[in-house]
Amino acid sequence: MPSEAAAGPIYDTIGLDYANLRKADPRIAALIEHALGDARTVLNVGAGTGNYEPVGRAVTALEPSAEMIAQRPAGAAPAVQGVAEALPFADASFDAAMGVLTVHHWSDPARGLREMRRVSRGPVVLLTFDPDSRAAWILDYWPQLADLDAGIMPKLSLYEEALGPVEIVPVPIPHDCTDGFLYAYWRRPGAYLDPTARRAISSFWKIEGVEAGLEQLAADLASGAWRARHGDLLVQDAMDAGYRLVVSRG
Numbered sequence: 270m271p272s273e274a275a276a277g278p279i280y281d282t283i284g285l286d287y288a289n290l291r292k293a294d295p296r297i298a299a300l301i302e303h304a305l306g307d308a309r310t311v312l313n314v315g316a317g318t319g320n321y322e323p324v325g326r327a328v329t330a331l332e333p334s335a336e337m338i339a340q341r342p343a344g345a346a347p348a349v350q351g352v353a354e355a356l357p358f359a360d361a362s363f364d365a366a367m368g369v370l371t372v373h374h375w376s377d378p379a380r381g382l383r384e385m386r387r388v389s390r391g392p393v394v395l396l397t398f399d400p401d402s403r404a405a406w407i408l409d410y411w412p413q414l415a416d417l418d419a420g421i422m423p424k425l426s427l428y429e430e431a432l433g434p435v436e437i438v439p440v441p442i443p444h445d446c447t448d449g450f451l452y453a454y455w456r457r458p459g460a461y462l463d464p465t466a467r468r469a470i471s472s473f474w475k476i477e478g479v480e481a482g483l484e485q486l487a488a489d490l491a492s493g494a495w496r497a498r499h500g501d502l503l504v505q506d507a508m509d510a511g512y513r514l515v516v517s518r519g
Contacts, residue, residue, distance in 0.1 A: 291469050293320040294448045297396070297440060301367065304394040304516045308365035314353050314385060315371025319345045320448065321396075329363070331356065353381030358388045367394045370450060373421040374471075382431035386517065393432055393517040396440065398422050402511025405452045406499050407461070410482035414451070417476055425513065432517035440514050441507035452510035456502050458495055462487055 298321050305311060305323060313322050316330035318340045328346035331353070332338050338348045351357050353368070353375050366389040375381040385393045400422035408415055428435045444456040451472050454460035462483060467473045489495040502508065 291318070291320060291449050292447045294443065294446045296443055297321070297446075297448065298323075300440060300514055301369070301394055301396065304392060304514060305365050305367065306392060308363075308391050310362075310364045312356075312358065312363045312366040312385070312388060313346070314356070314366060314368040314381070315374060316341075316346075316348060317369075317371075318342070321367070321369045322346055329358075352376075353384055356384045356388050360387055361390045362388045363390065365389055365392045365394065369396045370398070371395075372397050372423055378423045379427060379431045382428065386432050386519070389519060391519050393515075393519070395428070395515040397425075397428075397513055397515055399425055399511045399513050401425075404508070405455055405510045406458075406502075407452060407455070409498075410461075410486045411476060411479070413476045413478060414472055417472055421475075425515070428515045428517070432515075434517070436514075436516045436518075438514050438516075439509045440512040442510050442512060443507050444505065452512070455508050455510055456505065458486060458490060458499075462490075 301321055302323050305326070308326065310327045311323060311329070313328055313330045316322065316332045317334075317337045319330065319342065322328045322330065322345070330341070330346045330348040331351050332348055333350065333352050335350065338350060341348055349357065353371070354377050366385040368385065372378050372381065372395060382393070398418065400418040401424075403415065425437055428437070442453060442455060446453040449460075449466055449469050451470050454466070460466045467479075473479055486495070496503075
């Protein structure tokens, strides 16, 4: 499993245009905002360029990648370079802590989660992915992604083990999701053929055989085979692709 420190160099490469390729989806952001409750001070762990950081709260960002920190827009929350497993903050320093699609980059997820619980007086809110999910058709073309997820994505049971009682709820992914994470393009299959879109998806940097899957997807889109198998998705507004919101109330 790559460490969060190792994730820094990965995102120093991926992050070259990350802010433009990965924009917070407002519907997902609303779920995170609601889960944060009335927290005034919030720590965002694995903050990247600042996606999903709530407006109107005092946010502190923690991020291992210098490139990602450099891309944070003017006026963004102050950022500290560091890792989840050793948060440089005192106990109960924040009203809440949050993290978005970051836990799988940590060297020791359980330790990082305990650190988040330590520094938060209130909720810990995490957007993550269920590694047992096999809902997305993309696995038809890159089945190795399932093995990757199984290797790096923590089982959902870990969250309760590390944080105590948690609520875990599905996060439906809108068909026009503005955040280009791995399964965001479930109703826009042609997007995976775009190297610009793939560049901001860390999973494609971690697997072999990407080109073979691209060739098969391109052929199936051209022949109509993809539509024959998955055309029912084209009338759906949202899909449960395996993403989950985990909330520890503290």
